[in-house]
Amino acid sequence: DAGVTQSPTHLIKTRGQQVTLRCSPKSGHDTVSWYQQALGQGPQFIFQYYEEEERQRGNFPDRFSGHQFPNYSSELNVNALLLGDSALYLCASSLGVNQPQHFGDGTRLSIL
């Protein structure tokens, strides 16, 4: 039973560039949430997708956008990258909203 998979594992970008991160949920899950985790901090909620719609959003600027596809996979897009966007980006999936979430291994994004 495949768990949550994320790609790529690591990514290096420069300021001003754009990045797309990808996530496939755990088999049977239909809800995907994205988080940003800075070193030494807890994950910060970016947004959640259910039925291909953004259902809830955290305190992140519009530079952060996402999408969910009919097969429940999801993408996180970040435009106009800033140095402060360097972090571990985590995807979590669940069966429905407000349910326990299972995390992927994350994408470590470094901005130079």
Place this chain on the structure above:
Amino acid sequence: QKEVEQNSGPLSVPEGAIASLNCTYSDRGSQSFFWYRQYSGKSPELIMSIYSNGDQEDGRFTAQLNKASQYVSLLIRDSQPSDSATYLCAVNENNDMRFGAGTRLTVKP
């Protein structure tokens, strides 16, 4: 501003002891509560879920919830060195999942 607060630690306990981890939250409308374990360099791993007042036990782990006092705790009995990790408390209210910064636990052999 919805907040989830945890002592950052480090919390150090000897092997075989009970480790007690605490978490407070500010949003009274919170509906579901979770504890995650995160090893260094790894992603969070769900270990406990709790939805109603009282205790929820799973093996060596017990989660306790008190909605009136707005706190949730995690007890780890017979702590093992492999339990050494950062423990994250997460609180969910209307699809808005908030995490604490985590408590770093060290179990010494």
